[in-house]
Every structure is written in structure tokens, then in C-alpha cells.
Amino acid sequence: MSSILDNRPELTKQVWEVAEVAGYLWQKGWAERNGGNITVNITVIDDEIRKLPPLGRAISIGRTLPYLKNAYFFCKGTNKRMRDLARYPMENGSIIRISKDCAHYEIIADQAVKPTSELASHLSMHNHLIGKGSNYKAVVHTHPIDLIAMTHNPEFLKKDVLTNLLWSMIPETRAFCPRGLGIIPYALPGSFELADATLKELEDYDVLMWEKHGVCAVGENVMEAFDMIDTLS
Numbered sequence: 001m002s003s004i005l006d007n008r009p010e011l012t013k014q015v016w017e018v019a020e021v022a023g024y025l026w027q028k029g030w031a032e033r034n035g036g037n038i039t040v041n042i043t044v045i046d047d048e049i050r051k052l053p054p055l056g057r058a059i060s061i062g063r064t065l066p067y068l069k070n071a072y073f074f075c076k077g078t079n080k081r082m083r084d085l086a087r088y089p090m091e092n093g094s095i096i097r098i099s100k101d102c103a104h105y106e107i108i109a110d111q112a113v114k115p116t117s118e119l120a121s122h123l124s125m126h127n128h129l130i131g132k133g134s135n136y137k138a139v140v141h142t143h144p145i146d147l148i149a150m151t152h153n154p155e156f157l158k159k160d161v162l163t164n165l166l167w168s169m170i171p172e173t174r175a176f177c178p179r180g181l182g183i184i185p186y187a188l189p190g191s192f193e194l195a196d197a198t199l200k201e202l203e204d205y206d207v208l209m210w211e212k213h214g215v216c217a218v219g220e221n222v223m224e225a226f227d228m229i230d231t232l233s
């Protein structure tokens with residue numbers, strides 16, 4: 001079967017990096033069932049990709065994200081397993097294009113796999129990062145159980161208490177996660193409330209703890225985002 005990845009080595013590399021990280025998340029025990037999600041900005045100047053017809057109707061994002069006009073993302077599929085994304089990325093994830101109106105997306109390849117339930121927060125983060133001139137292209141969300149367990153202690157939800165504790169435990173955490181771990185109070189997974197609270201804290205942190213839910217990291221690429229979560233955990 002043909003794939004959008006055929007004869008596109010750079011795109012292939014990026015998609016398989018996501019697959020590699022998906023495998024790590026599963027092996028770490030941080031990705032029960034369909035837990036976690038990954039999106040990577042893969043916006044490519046490739047006329048052929050730009051001409052590809054959508055695999056169905058344009059779907060509303062639920063808000064307008066002006067910096068994402070005509071951007072392309074590889075996204076884990078909603079309800080898909082990380083362990084399956086690791087082996088078959090184009091069957092458990094898809095490539096989407098943001099419409100000209102910046103408020104809709106179309107799935108363009110390889111199959112009509114609907115993107116992650118956290119698309120609202122992921123795309124809002126990508127939009128915010130581009131808007132402030134960042135070169136970060138990856139958002140990784142996962143469920144590291146030890147770190148999540150710590151958020152059940154109200155003391156650790158106070159600003160930078162957890163950051164300072166983690167920094168004091170292992171020197172690498174300070175070196176490789178120098179901005180520390182931000183805390184986002186509990187909000188419904190997949191909600192714009194969670195997205196907006198996350199955006200605010202992106203000013204100060206690259207890794208954010210969604211209270212009693214999971215961790216979300218942004219980085220230049222998917223490997224860097226994963227490394228920060230791995231170091232802190």
C-alpha cells in the first residue's frame with residue numbers, strides 16, 4: 001500500500017521518531033491503553049503534499065489559531081495505543097492540515113484516523129509557541145505514574161515545590177530540565193480550560209504537570225520532549 005511517507009525521507013524520519021518515543025512511553029509503563037498523545041509540527045514545503053485532497057470533511061478545532069494557517073501535524077490517533085503507534089505509526093496516527101481559516105483541520109494521510117482527544121491543547125500550544133517565535137515543534141503528553149502520584153499531595157502543588165524536590169534528588173534533572181516542572185490545577189482532559197491554563201505556564205516551563213492526570217512537555221523535537229520527562233521521572 002502506498003504511503004505519504006514514500007520517497008519523503010525527512011517526513012519518514014520524523015514520523016518514526018514519534019513511533020520510537022511511543023514505544024518508550026509504553027515500555028516505561030506510562031501509556032495504559034490509549035493513554036497519552038504526541039503531536040509534531042511537520043509543516044513541509046512540498047507542493048505535492050499541499051495538493052493532496054482531504055480524507056473527508058474539514059473538522060472544527062473549536063477555536064481559531066492564527067499562527068497555524070496551512071500548518072501540518074503528525075498526530076497520534078484518538079483511542080489508539082502508544083504500543084501500536086510504535087509499530088504502525090501511519091495506522092495509529094495521521095497527518096492533518098490546518099485550514100486557511102485557522103479554525104478547522106483536514107486529515108490528509110495515510111488513513112482517516114481522527115487525531116488525539118487532546119488536540120485542542122496540543123494545537124493551542126503549537127500556536128502559542130509559533131506566535132512567540134519558538135523553534136519547538138513537538139508536544140508529548142504521557143502518564144508517568146510516580147510523578148502523577150506526587151500530585152495527590154497538596155504540598156507538592158505549590159509553586160516550584162516539586163521542581164526543587166526533583167532538582168535536589170538527582171542533579172541531572174536541573175541540568176536537563178532547567179526550567180523545572182510547572183503545575184496545572186486539575187481540569188477536564190481535552191478541555192480548552194486545560195489548554196489555556198497550560199499556555200499561561202508555557203511562559204515559564206517546558207514541562208507541565210496536569211494535576212492528577214499526566215505530564216505534558218514541549219521541545220524542539222519529540223526526543224527532547226521525551227528526554228525531559230524521562231529525566232524528571
Ligand code: 2HA
Pocket residue numbers: 034035036037079116117118141189190
Ligand atoms: O489520549 O491521555 O489525556 C488519552 C489521554 C487524554
Ligand code: ZN
Pocket residue numbers: 035036141142143189213214
Ligand atoms: Zn492523558
